[in-house]
Amino acid sequence: MTTNIVEFFNALTRTARALPITILVEFLRSTLQYWFFNRRNMTGERSHPLTPYAEDKLAQHVFKSANMVVKPINMQQYEVHDSRQQVFIMNLLYRTCDCGKFQHSQISCAHVAAIAKYNNLSDCVGWVSTYYSIEYLRRVYEEDINPLGDQSTWAPSNMSVIYPPVMEQ
Known part of the structure; x- marks a missing residue:
């Protein structure tokens, strides 16, 4: 069962993996937003008690x-x-x-x-x-996946430099 999930994820991100990490993360976020919206709407239309x-x-x-x-x-x-x-x-x-x-x-x-x-x-x-x-199923998809907005509007606060860990030999 886990192999199918990994294969699905790899197929989903095949083209996006070559892009910068920020674009890849935005691609995944927007895909989740789309899925949640569609599944939430699908559950609202159903009259049968089961998925x-x-x-x-x-x-x-x-x-x-x-x-x-x-x-x-x-x-x-x-x-x-x-x-x-x-x-x-x-x-x-x-x-x-x-x-x-x-x-x-x-x-x-x-x-x-x-x-x-x-x-x-x-x-x-x-x-x-x-x-x-x-x-x-309705409860699973009830939350919204919200966009982060334009990157230029992000206000950094308390920016500090994070150094890589010291590796002992």
Whole structure:
């Protein structure tokens, strides 16, 4: 996962890296300003309680759960059989599933979607982590990224010379 972030950052800054550091920093600041503005506006337009990513994942899991057979063990545990005749034990109380996807992503897996359908629930949004909620996303992007203004208007105060550290040999 970290490799993708580094590759994305490198691709983003490919052309700006050759520029002076002040221009590179301004490029990054303006990019963040643009992203925050767009994401803040996107969250305001959404009526679904989940982020677009989580909503898409959940829709895929609901589609995948169509032919699954659910056998209740008790009110919290279920045995779910998929189309390949694999059996998964799902515990709604502890939010665990033998497939491991539910614990890993914290988005309802296909087995949870099958259980929701079995119990005549309209959706399984309640088993998705709050990190994927649109409200959480709104809070992440609520702050503004402000420009620094023209460099000529910066007023230096208490300028002092900073020397490099003394290196002992």
